[in-house]
Amino acid sequence: MTRDLFGRIKAAEMLSTLMIGMSIVPIVGPLLGSLQYGNGILSTILLALFADGTPWTMSWIIALFALASTCMALIKPRKSKNQ
Numbered sequence: 001m002t003r004d005l006f007g008r009i010k011a012a013e014m015l016s017t018l019m020i021g022m023s024i025v026p027i028v029g030p031l032l033g034s035l036q037y038g039n040g041i042l043s044t045i046l047l048a049l050f051a052d053g054t055p056w057t058m059s060w061i062i063a064l065f066a067l068a069s070t071c072m073a074l075i076k077p078r079k080s081k082n083q
Contacts, residue, residue, distance in 0.1 A: 039065070 043061050050057050 043065065046061050047058060050060075
């Protein structure tokens with residue numbers, strides 16, 4: 001069906017891209033899970049250290065992580081000399 005719509009070459013390109021994506025999934029999933037687990041531990045430690053019985057502590061921790069995420073999203077990667 002895809003071959004009829006796009007032609008043989010385009011269908012082969014789409015299939016190879018799908019196969020590459022599916023081969024990466026088992027690698028990326030555990031890495032993302034470990035990062036989320038690590039961030040959960042860090043925020044729990046911060047909450048335990050600075051807890052004062054109000055929700056403000058958790059609000060500041062969430063704001064701190066949101067700011068860190070924004071900074072990381074705005075940082076541009078360096079281009080290597082080979083490119």
